[in-house]
Amino acid sequence: MRPRRTSATGTLALLPVWAVVIVAYLGTIAWTVVISFTASKSLPVYEFVGLAQYERLFRTSRWLVSVENILIFGSLFIGTCLVVGFLLAVALDQRIRAEGAFRTIYLYPYSMSFIVTGLVWQWIMNPALGVQATVRGWGLEGFTFDWAANRDMAIYAVAVAGVWQASGLVMAILLAGLRGIDQDLWKATKVDGIPTWRVYASIVLPLLKPMIVTAVVLLSVAVVKAYDLVVALTRGGPGIASEVPAKFVMDNLFERSNIALATAASTVMLVSVLAALAPWLYAEYIRASGARAA
Amino acid sequence: MSKPIQSQPIQFKPVTSRLIRGLFAGAALLAMVVPASAEPKAEVIHWWTSGGESAAVKVFAEAYGKAGGTWIDTAVAGGENARSAAINRVVGGNPPTAMQFNTGKQFDDIVAQGLVNDVETVAARDGWRDFLPKPLLDAVSRDGRIYAIPVNVHGQNWVFTSTKAFEAAGVKPPQSLDELVPALDALKAAGITPIGHGGQPWQDGMMFNAILLAKGGQDLYRSIYADKDGEAVRSEAFRAVVDYYGSLRGYVDPGSPGRHWNDATGMLISGKAGVQFMGDWAKGEFKAAGLTAGEEFGCFVAGPDYMIGGDVFVLAKTDDPDQKAAQELLATTLLSPEAQVDFNLIKGSVPVRPDVDTARFDVCGQTGMERLKDEGRQIGNPEMLSSADLVGSTRDVITEFWNTPDMTTDDFVEGFVEALEIAG
Known part of the structure; x- marks a missing residue:
């Protein structure tokens, strides 16, 4: 065992951090949860109404649409970003010429904020301004590409814009991973005559697992907080077709002076994220440390 | 200055006294400023x-x-x-x-x-x-x-008309809501977007409320937004308003969803669209473009009542x-x-x-x-009569209806009643 003095010093040094974590993070989370059980409107009041806000939340069709949308957006966004990012990384890993230029081009969208991304794609997919208007101007009258203004396609429009923006990031992370793979491995598989696709699927991908986890975590964070992209691209419309939970929270928090409902919605978001993370946390930490102890 | 302090700690003292003197000076300055702030x-x-x-x-x-x-x-x-x-x-x-x-x-x-x-x-x-x-x-x-x-x-229940668009269509701009639909049909026939509409929820809602006040009358409007009366929403008069509102969906262009109100006003200014439902702040856009009320653009209040x-x-x-x-x-x-x-x-x-x-x-x-x-x-606008929460919740229903052609009047009515109940 280490000398006790060191750990006391360490604890002391960490005190400010703990204070910040407990007050600024856990404290505000707890306060948010408390407010969600009250009847607060534009100001917090401590008049408790039990689960009334949650009941209302799940009677509100806009919230239900938001939840459905975030599931569609989340799975499409993360899935497509991973596939596209991986393929781009593999393509760049072929020792091609001007690799640096391509890398910059693919990563470039990531340097733009979601607001800019959203606006650009809004113009592209707006039937009166974008690709549709241009192609029809060339004489192809039947051409239709109106995703930003089409309520059945609006959430996919958001996903397309998101994928365009974030694929480059996945590419950069996975490319770094690919470069870290031992060249001897490739030589060995060549000697054994294993097809290249099989090497990627069975050897390279498992080796890239830490990178993929990193990418998934970063993309998931973007999904949960998806707000600016939607506001810039569709404003949640047409109608309520592309609403997302974060926008529901923001609208109720500010425009509608309904902070109790907003905090109830954000509590549901928090619980869902925790529920999704729980199996992974369990596998990574609790089971692992249990195994170590045994 | 920091160097002598480090080497000779005794010099802390003058610094301290300087600090104190500084504080006094600051206080004196403050004292001089305070009387000046006596003016409101x-x-x-x-x-x-x-x-x-x-x-x-x-x-x-x-x-x-x-x-x-x-x-x-x-x-x-x-x-x-x-x-x-x-x-x-x-x-x-x-x-x-x-x-x-x-x-x-x-x-x-x-x-x-x-x-x-x-x-x-x-x-x-x-x-x-x-x-x-x-x-x-x-x-x-x-x-x-x-x-x-x-x-x-x-005033929030104004309808603006583009003189240029109506000249191109060869008809007189409407002067009241009764003349609206025939005028819109004439514009459509001439290939001009009849309603320059910004398809954002608040604009969808504003147009609906203008029509509700004009076609449904002040009593119906009041019993919905002030009294939150679900029965009024289920009435025939309200359903007629919903049907009329729904019938206007065919007069907007496909680029409408998400458009800002001033871009929609811009369509009237350039003659690309004929009419716009908007509050009187739209006049600012017309004026900035050098247009004169009563000449290059017209205006009328939808219905006999004024929504303020x-x-x-x-x-x-x-x-x-x-x-x-x-x-x-x-x-x-x-x-x-x-x-x-x-x-x-x-x-x-x-x-x-x-x-x-x-x-x-x-x-x-x-x-x-x-x-x-x-x-x-x-009569006040919905924001004056009911909470921001209720206005927002009913607006969700209105904008969903406006953007969903296969949503029925029954669905609209039920959604509206539900919104009144949960947000009341």
Whole structure:
């Protein structure tokens, strides 16, 4: 065992951090949860109404649409970003010429904020301004590409814009991973005559697992907080077709002076994220440390 | 300077005494500044940041200066942002002198929490109750006391027409809602977008409410937004309004969803679209493009009743006599006839007092002022009659209906009743 003095010093040094974590993070989370059980409107009041806000939340069709949308957006966004990012990384890993230029081009969208991304794609997919208007101007009258203004396609429009923006990031992370793979491995598989696709699927991908986890975590964070992209691209419309939970929270928090409902919605978001993370946390930490102890 | 201190700790002393001397000097300076601030100083939070708006608010600032006060301008872009900034400062114990809200329920909570000074002293002295239109007086009063300073009236159920578009279609611009549909058909036949509509939820809602007031009448409108009566929503009259509203969906262009209101006004200016349902602030866009009311563009109020909204200033709670004096001077100044006329001419709205000179207002402004004199024919917008929460929840239903052609009138009615129940 280490000398006790060191750990006391360490604890002391960490005190400010703990204070910040407990007050600024856990404290505000707890306060948010408390407010969600009250009847607060534009100001917090401590008049408790039990689960009334949650009941209302799940009677509100806009919230239900938001939840459905975030599931569609989340799975499409993360899935497509991973596939596209991986393929781009593999393509760049072929020792091609001007690799640096391509890398910059693919990563470039990531340097733009979601607001800019959203606006650009809004113009592209707006039937009166974008690709549709241009192609029809060339004489192809039947051409239709109106995703930003089409309520059945609006959430996919958001996903397309998101994928365009974030694929480059996945590419950069996975490319770094690919470069870290031992060249001897490739030589060995060549000697054994294993097809290249099989090497990627069975050897390279498992080796890239830490990178993929990193990418998934970063993309998931973007999904949960998806707000600016939607506001810039569709404003949640047409109608309520592309609403997302974060926008529901923001609208109720500010425009509608309904902070109790907003905090109830954000509590549901928090619980869902925790529920999704729980199996992974369990596998990574609790089971692992249990195994170590045994 | 830090080097000798490090080597010779004894030199701390002069530094300390210098510090003390500095503090004294600062205090003396402060003492000199304090008497100068005895003249009323008002910090005002508002969201008037666009070109026309900031020109309008400058009128107030100058009038306040002339009256002997100092106007400290705290402009925050965006109504929601400005309101939450103001409320945060009030809750945080550092309130501004006055803060802007929309006429209506937005400041209910801070009045109920006792964070606001009333305006009774000035209102009684200047006789506000004698000239303020009744809906406006009701909207700024809580339990018989006036808690806000109304500064303008925006009419929200206007229909604007593009003379250019109607000339191209070869028909006369409509002058009332009854003439609307045939005129729209003529525009459609001529290949012009009939309704220049910005497909954002608040604009969908504003158009619906204008039609509800015009076609359903003031009683139906009131029983829905003021009394939250579910039976009124289930009535035949309401269903007729929904059907009429739904029938207008065919007159907008596919690029409408998400469009800003001023871009829609731009379509009327260039003659690409024929009519727009919008509040009277759209006049600002027409004027900025050099168009004249009654010539290059026309305007009429949808229906016999006038739906009003507007802006108010609310005075934060304070016991400081200097701040109270500043607040009283502010209340008097903002409602003075000169400031009212000058401000509203630029803002595109009409004065809250009908007793001012109307000669300088354009045709649309004259109509608005006429409507404002007839108390029986004016009613607050939904924001004035019900909570932001209820307005938002019903708006969700309206915008969903507008954008979903296969949504039936029954679905709309049920959704609307549900919204009234859960957000009431």
